[in-house]
Amino acid sequence: MLIKSADVRKAKNNKPFIAFTFQDKSGQIDGKFWDAKEEDINRFQAGTVVFVSGKRELYQNNPQLRISKMRLAQAGEPSSPELYMERAPIRTEDMIEEINQTLFEITSAPINRVVRYLLKKFHKEFFDFPAAKRHHHAFPGGLSFHTISILRLAKTVVKNYPGVSQSLLYGGVILHDIGKTIELTGSLSTEYTLKGNLIGHIVLIDEEITKACEALKISEDNEDIILLKHVVLAHHGKMEYGSPVLPHLLEAEIIHYLDNLDASINMIDTALQRTTEGSFSERIFGLENRSFYKPNVTPPAQTE
The missing domain is CATH 2.40.50.140 (Nucleic acid-binding proteins)
Known part of the structure; x- marks a missing residue:
């Protein structure tokens, strides 16, 4: 091992x-x-x-x-x-292509330019890093796979709720965890960096959006930029969970719940893969130390 x-x-x-x-x-x-x-x-x-x-x-x-x-x-x-080392179930090349195609759906020029700038700046790390040290998507490529999983959910939300800003939602999803490329050390023997421990990925990506605006000559007072910063800063949903502000935009609330949903599914699915049918999984620290039952699956009846 x-x-x-x-x-x-x-x-x-x-x-x-x-x-x-x-x-x-x-x-x-x-x-x-x-x-x-x-x-x-x-x-x-x-x-x-x-x-x-x-x-x-x-x-x-x-x-x-x-x-x-x-x-x-x-x-x-x-x-x-x-x-x-476990790997993301999607090839890196396919994840890059899916992200690139999504960029064409971000029609807000300021958001599109900032997202493209930061994806280029952190390209290697974004498609190689895990999404966490331990709890969810903790494998090489886990960060980009987690992001794409949320993007797919977000696209379903946009289809069902026409009032949602596609540009803000997709831009916020792509950037919400990209600060982990600074917060974590990498995919092998993942640890927290000094900045990761003392500042955290939410504030780190807020700083990176500011730097991107300076490089691209975009005013930070542009409303789209303010909204983009808000959905990133609020994506943990509660201040006690690390967000410096609560969600005050529809898109911020959506990103918070989709992020939680994807992370929770991954943690439960990982635990159930190691669980025999008809028994409970190990306790999952990231889900209030709850354990989850794996039902007995009855095989389909044989037809003659």
């Missing part, structure tokens, strides 16, 4: 241990390495492929690996981290 993260902590007896998150293409699992020595801490770093022997157990209804033996991958064994 790949070591996705390796956090050194101290046990109650004051001895160091390593809290690991391992992953392969089927998902991830946590494990504790007790009584870690200095050489263990130096050897088992995030981004390293290891061979692990252990037992899968449940701790507070969450799967955890009780490690019995662990070693580094040896010569001749598959040791490239990319072999153990």
